[in-house]
Amino acid sequence: MKAPAWAHAPLEVSGNEAGGKLTGLYEIWHDKSGDSVLADAQQVYTNGGFHPLESAGSTGLRPGAFWSHFTLRNNESQSVKLHIEYVDHQLVGLQAFAREFASSKPYRQVGNLSIYSPFKSRQIEHNRFVFEIIVPALSTQELMVKFDSGELGVVFPSMRIWKPETLQRNSKGEISVLAFLFGGYFLMAIFAFVGAITVKEKILYFYSLYCASKIFVWGTVLGYTHQYLMTDHFHWSYASLSSAVAILTGLIFARTFLDTRCYTPKLDYLLQLMMVNGGFLLLCALLELKALSQVSMIIALLSYPLIVPIALVRWRQGDNAAAVFALGWTTLVLGLLLQAMRDLGYVVHSPLNYYWPPLASYVEMLAIMVAVGLMVKRLRLQKDRAEKKYLQQLEVSKVDLEHLVQLRTRELEAAKARAEHEARTDPLTGIYNRRSFFEESRPLIKLALRKHIPLGVLMLDIDHFKSINDIYGHSIGDQALRATARVIAQHVRDMDVFGRIGGEEFALLVSADELGAITIAKRVHGDIAKIIINSSQGPVQFTASIGVACLQGESDILELLQRADSALYMAKRSGRNRVIEYSAEGVGA
Template sequence: MFICGVFFPQNPVWAHTPLDVTANEAGDKFTGLHAIWHDEHGESGLTQALQAYEQGEFHTLETAGSTGLQAGVFWSHFSLHNRDSQPVTLHIEYVDHQLVGLQVFSREKGSREAFREISNLSIYQPFDRRQVAHNRFVFPLTIAPGAAEALMVKFDPGELGVIFPSLRIWSPQPLQQNSKGEISLMAFLFGGYFLMAIFALVGAIAINNKILYFYSFYCASKILVWGTVLGYTHQYLMKGSFHWGHATLSGAVAIMAGLFFARTFLKTRRHTPKLDALLQLMLLNVAFLVGCVLLDWKALSQISMIIALLCYPLVVPIALIRWRQGENAAGVFALGWATLVLGLLAQAMRDLGYVVHNPVNYYWPPVASFVEMLAIMVAIGLMVQRLRLQKDRAEKKYLQQLEISKTDLELLVQSRTRELEAAKARAELEARTDPLTGIHNRRSFFEESNLLLKLVQRKGIPLGILMLDIDRFKSINDMHGHLIGDQALCATARVIAQHVREVDVFGRIGGEEFALLVSADGPGTLAIARRIHRDIAKIMIKSAQGPVQFTASIGVAQLQGERDVLELLQHADSALYRAKRAGRNRVLPYVTVDTDA
């Protein structure tokens, strides 16, 4: 088959020692799988590896090409034979990206000299220290004419990892051409991610749509994760230094972005709250993963990443449930997400050694991820189309209803207007009325009294004023409670109201103080005051301690040229003060000269 313009055989040649090579190797020969030794402790050097080889501990790898997820390091021994009459320079490529270090030792067949190190590659080294500029580990090897070169290779995955102890043999120029093809493929994918992210971001800003914001971030995270996982971030951006956690952190960002987008797009919080709780737990695990990377906890981060990848496919059944609930876009979303899950499953099967490593399943995950984003874009389009149709139907229905019910709407407006006018009248009344007794409050009393004062001054009508205070009202509250006190105030107001005519003005101007403005001369005002005083004394209120009775003190004043009600009220207040000093429970008129002084 052809991948990126380079031929890859479906059944590659797994060579036995020695493997014949020429100056025209096109990457169709693989070596390294027939003599493998696993050092579980990961502490072995070349000497221990050679001893293990001499003791027959090297064996053929029994899986399809991967060691699976294991701790420790692996060693491979093989030989390459140059059958040409000219020296051959080869580039030996490690076939995968999941490797921390690659150390290579060499000696010619039959030589008594010790093995010499010819390459020592590590992701922790600056990229420019690599012997061959490639996103995967590649080391050069020159073999003399007719000679055989024996190699001992150490594969280091870190504390826990997957190793493909398979090395691919290239001549320099074909490897360079193949690399250009791979870079072109990834440039196409990354360019697509970038365009989708930009378009979504512009749309999100234009219509202020949260779903498009999350989609844009999710697309951008794809560039980060695949660029880092496949080694391009180290090759082009972070050339000086690299860390084991960069790939894990980029994966965590992509998973977190995907989960946030899924929750928002599928509206799980509203429609599937129990499943939304599961997504929230997955987000907490990703947050824990980020914390493990920042704290350099490798083992915990690997466990957390495995949990995150195992839970990631659960989004598919959640999307299918939303599809069954009537959200058609969720079906397309489920299809796109399932494509990514299949890609990750293919990678897992390859990593565990169940399927052979080849360029197809190597690039399947990023290509599947790209297809996922395209499917999600289609799903977003379906969602937007559905919302537009709903909006159009709603507008049409609204216009029809508006046309049919125009008269009803006018009646409703009229009814509402009347209600508002009534509410306004009630509000104005409440603003002018004492809330406890229902009579004029202080402000309203003075407004009405001033109007009456102007009228009587213009007509020459006599005007009197009463100022009344309940005697020892505080003791009623203290002995019987404020509820009885309120009842006493209401009963007093009712008694006074019985003596109020339509032209009179009556209000509560203080706590237990009342004022009454009457159109009457001096004797008439006093007569009204005495009747009110008599009736108040007859009030009886039931309480838990027994019947409650009380009296009142009343000060009376007569209009004699005062310019406003406040001045007249001060005269009545002066008379009331005299009544209080005289022993309460009485009616006293205002006099110019205070005889009690």
């Protein structure tokens, strides 16, 4: 079978190919469905359906698959083994077929590569697609190659031709350069993380995360994740997933670093929209929606340059670190712009523009690291200036400050004393409240029991107190309570405990024997009867009932009060206005 008259001339090859020679772009066919097989491509070729690629080397963002036809001529006297390398990384699958030029023999498959296949199944171990072909001496090989981009993608039909050993050396050189870049990313991430822990600046945590995302995205995009990590179950969505993570972390870092929420709130809304698109890209990658992922990725790359003017606005506001940040981000944007122009076919593919985006990203991270350092330095200088100003002010007003501190200390001590007094005393009468009465009484009783000191307790209740409130009003009732407390307080000694334990009930713990306690109770009883309170309805007088109990055996304040309360109850039952003593056999006046 002869080649069509319009077929392009064969490409001469030798055993010393060093990657500078490329397969042609003169015979290309776009299969929009992506379902074509070799027989379909042969039929289209025979019918003249293959045409030169009109772009600089890329098909642009299109769905389906592309077929390339070219011939390789070996004019040497011995056969030549060649490795044919696909120049980029954005390809789902590649199939290559070869046969003798213008022969009626069927094509034989020389390459069948897919990102979905385990990496170990590749004939040539390389992060990009590579297949091997042997061109016999003084012969021409005719090749058909299918480039599958999936639902929507970019294809570079032109491939590099290598001597196997030369390709291997070149790959080692590439890996060395990328290892340097990835090592730099890793060190920057570690240093930032350690610095964040040390100086406790959250921006360093975000920077560390952003650096780590660079390793993830470029390792995946360039094919090393498939080669070294996910060797068996790789998927195209991992590239979109890693890109989404890098975009999101970059936007979060930029928003935090530039503090747009505080200083440029209107521009901050734009950043938030970009972050929403980054989240949408992440969702599309997780759901394996390739077409939507590509569209979202384009939107993200087109909007990324908007960070630069936002950073320049912050610089104009006085943040010098934002200028360095803008420089670093501009470097990244130029790298991504060059990649986009190459992918769209406006720029010829070359090793320089292939590796420029990760290199530009590395330079960006270095510049941002300097910017972060400037920001941290600025914050530290602000802190130092504030501390210096504070110390100067402290020296100037030292005397006044000490006076204020002393004054404040006295106020606090007075407030504390008032609070303690209010917590321990009855607010109406100023004597101990119920809780304080019990707290003060318990140690006194323990001491009395240990040293056999006589103790007595008086329980006192104002007679008909409710009637005083009902007839004369609560104001007169309050005066009656205060007057009663004053009268009783006149009989209280240093060792005695006196408190109001109920509405009109008072308790007095006295250091006295049975006779002494009765004597005190009768005096208090007589003094209360002498109280006169003037009211609008005339003078008010009242009496009190008192129950007395003395410490007997092992008792506590509750038992003692219960006995006194029983005596008080008997005083009320027997007509009020009297003193009753509690005894085990009964009560007596």
